Amino acid sequence: MRMMCPHCKQNAYTRHSGQLTTDSRETIFQCRNFKCGHVFSKVAEINRTVIAAAIEDRPPCA
Ligand SMILES: [Zn+2]
DSSP: OOEEOTTTOOEEEEEEEEEEETTEEEEEEEESOTTTOOEEEEEEEOOOOSSOOSSOOOOOOO
C-alpha cells in the first residue's frame, strides 16, 4: 500500500502492519526521502457492510 508523507509529499513505504481489532488494522509507514525520515501510522477501519455475509459469525481466534 502506498501512502504520501504528510511532510515532504514523497512516497512512503510500509514498515509494519498489525491487526488492532476485528474491524481495524494499523499500518506503520516510513518516508522514502532519507532527508525527511518521517515514520507515521495509519488506521484502516471497516465502516459499513456493503453486502451481508452468507454465513454466521465465527468466534474470534484464541
Ligand atoms: Zn517525508
